[in-house]
Amino acid sequence: MPLLTYLEAIRQGLWEEMERDPSVFVIGEDIGVYGGAFKVTAGMLEEFGEDRVIDTPISESAIVGAAIGAALMGMRPVVEMQFMDFIACGFDQIVNMAAKLHYRWGPAVPMVIRGPSGAGVHGGPYHSQSNEMWFVHTPGLKVVAPASAYDAKGLIKSAIRDNNPVIFYEHKFLYRRIKEDVPDQDYVVPIGKAVVRRPGTDISVITYGAMVWTALEAASELEKEGLTLEVVDLRSLLPYDEETVLASTRKCSKVILLHEDTRTGGMGGELAAVIAEKAFEALDGPIVRVTAPDTPVPFAPPLEEYFLPNTQKVMEAARRLAAY
Amino acid sequence: MSTNVIMPQMGESIAEGTITKWMKKVGERVDRDEPLFEISTDKVDAEIPSPAAGLLTQILVKENETVAVNTVVAVIDGEGSAVAVPAATEPKPETAHQGPIHAAPQAAAHIPPPAAPTASEQIETGEDDVRTSPLVRRIARENNVDLGQVKGTGLGGRVNKKDILDFIEQRGPGTPVAPSAPAPAIAPTPSPVSFTGASQAVPMTPMRKQIAEHMVASLRTSAHVYTVVEAEMTRVVAARDRFKEEFERRHGIKLTFTSFFVRACVEAIKESPIINSSVDGTNIIYRRDVNIGIAVALENGLIVPVIKRADEKNFLGVARAVQDLADRARTKRLSVDDVQGGTFTITNPGSFGGLFGLPIINQPQVAIMGVGAIEKRPVVRDDAIAIRHMVYLSVSYDHRVIDGATAEKFMGRVKKILENWDEAVL
Secondary structure, eight states: OOEEEHHHHHHHHHHHHHHHOTTEEEEETTOSSSOOTTSTTTTHHHHHOTTTEEEOOSOHHHHHHHHHHHHHTTOEEEEEOSSGGGGGGGHHIIIIIITTHHHHHOOOOOOEEEEEEOOSSSOOTTSOOOOTHHHHTSTTOEEEOOOSHHHHHHHHHHHHHOSSOEEEEEETTTTTTOEEEOOSSOOOOOTTOOEEEEOOSSEEEEEOTTHHHHHHHHHHHHHTTTOOEEEEEOOEEESOOHHHHHHHHHHHSOEEEEEEEESTTSHHHHHHHHHHHHSGGGOSSOOEEEEEOSSOOOSSHHHHHHHSOOHHHHHHHHHHHHHO | OEEEEEOOOOSTTOOEEEEEEESSOTTOEEOTTSEEEEEEOSSOEEEEEOSSOEEEEEEOSOTTOEEETTOEEEEEEEOSSSOOOOTTSOOOTHHHHSSOOEEOGGGTTOOOOOOOOOHHHHHSOOGGGOOOOHHHHHHHHHTTOOGGGSOOOSGGGOOOHHHHHHHHHHHOTTTTSGGGSSGGGSOOOOOOOOOSSSOOOOOOOHHHHHHHHHHHHHHHHSOEEEEEEEEEOHHHHHHHHHHHHHHHHHHSOOOOHHHHHHHHHHHHHHHOGGGGEEEETTEEEEOSSOOEEEOEEETTEEEOOEETTGGGOOHHHHHHHHHHHHHHHHTTOOOGGGGSOOSEEEEOGGGGTOSOOOOOOOTTOSEEEEEOOOEEEEEEETTEEEEEEEEEEEEEEETTTOOHHHHHHHHHHHHHHHHTOOOOOO
């Protein structure tokens, strides 16, 4: 199997879907001639032509609106947000149109909005946000956030084939840092299915996105201390895999919810609630969150480092919880 | 050393109190527990005893002033002898606890519950006070663990999941089984049912609960198979009849049939060691020692004391152990050790007339023998009908590890030993 970066895996997934289904097209800012700010769509214009690789003006609202129209007419558009921070400009189109059209009148809205999110690359407050929860709180959408190259390819394909609008969170820190064997044939990773990245018995660390790697690193460090962490990669945030979350909770009886997103109203709060509701009797300690604090993402590198959860913070939380 | 006198908390919801009267003046001597002042709160009026003996050196809150709970209202200078609370100590609602609280007449009908217990009181155990989680409580319930006995290694002595799982593992799977646990210490007095309706619910005694749980658990665990053999007891009965008086005179012990069956089983087990094993996952645990459990019926339950290392005892040693255990079982003087570690069990449905019974295996053992009633029956001997003492011996065995052939071989050996009894009894 070829070794692909996370970014190349997304490109391969898009590429294969474009080849497979002529109704699939990509649309966004600088994705054609320039190949996209991060080069995810590099080479596509040459391969598929400007009818299917569409450069747009700088107006997210217009891009999303155009994609919704195309989806209603039977196309399968894939919108690129240059940075997921800018998705706010298309917010009304997403939450009031894409998410509600099927409920309101019945038509399917098969579209994907994908783009880079997350911090760790000194991008400052406008190029580093993890804003997935805006959409996790919007019924009618699906939200996915792959952590591995394999999942990135499998999930982009699932997203494109899904008849609902899917928000696809790529983590820019992982783009060129993760390299994996990715099958070059067609496969999908189902939306709504988590995966246990590393089995353990003492504490379940439930996370997604770049933090999966942080959790895995903490797990291998703590194993030397005799503490085994189970690492659950959610992969999908809406719908999320409640079954796996509860099974892991019941197995370990102690849970850390880890995410790069800020604390209040984050995915951790939702998971904590469902665990408390449905697995209360399995808990042997408080449900612990390890998250970024409730501030914008700082620009200064030392501050950004302080802001982000890291291996050390996960290890400290795990040691405290284990001792409880 | 001086002691701060504080406004006590007279009830959970009481936040402040009014001093209605000082019974002592500054400069007067006060004894510990002597009434010092009177207070009035939302719910109760009370006389507050002095927390220490000494000189009342300061009154900080005047009569008819209202202050918050825990406010220092006076200072007593100790005389060295008093067990005084140091002034700097966190004010505890001790005063509310120590002396009797005399409710003023007008509030007599409305005495609030005592103040919340202090931290030191909460640490004293009693299972309900163990710091732990619902999860651990459930595990404890399911495994009959008294949480008070589990050492907590968690935060502030909290019993966490690991602690209880370790405790259960160390205790071993043998303990919670059947009536072997220390339940006998609890005297299960038969609760006479007095009917008020057509039926009456009576809670199970702890022993009853254990038996119920363990029997069901055993059926769930082992693949029970049963077989019954019939043994002629002529030689055993003859030996017993002949020696029982002499035996009792010499040793002070009754010569019971049980000792014969124990001896026969021990000898047979030596030839079929699988009978003396247990199952641990996919391992078979063979036991070196042959520890024979003897089921003893009690008034309201059943207990299985164990003859330890029965394989090392001669007939007299076995007989002595049987009598000792049976006596102590009936007088409830068995220790925990007496009921643990059995590797094979003999039960005796025959003592109440049963021809034979099909007992449930006493986990984690893999076989149990039931002895039926010994009675004279017509049997065929040399093509003639003869009258002989006969007994049905049943065995329930765990087919996970014991196959039919093995069980029959074992029972055949028991039968043969009994029928050809030749061991010296005296």
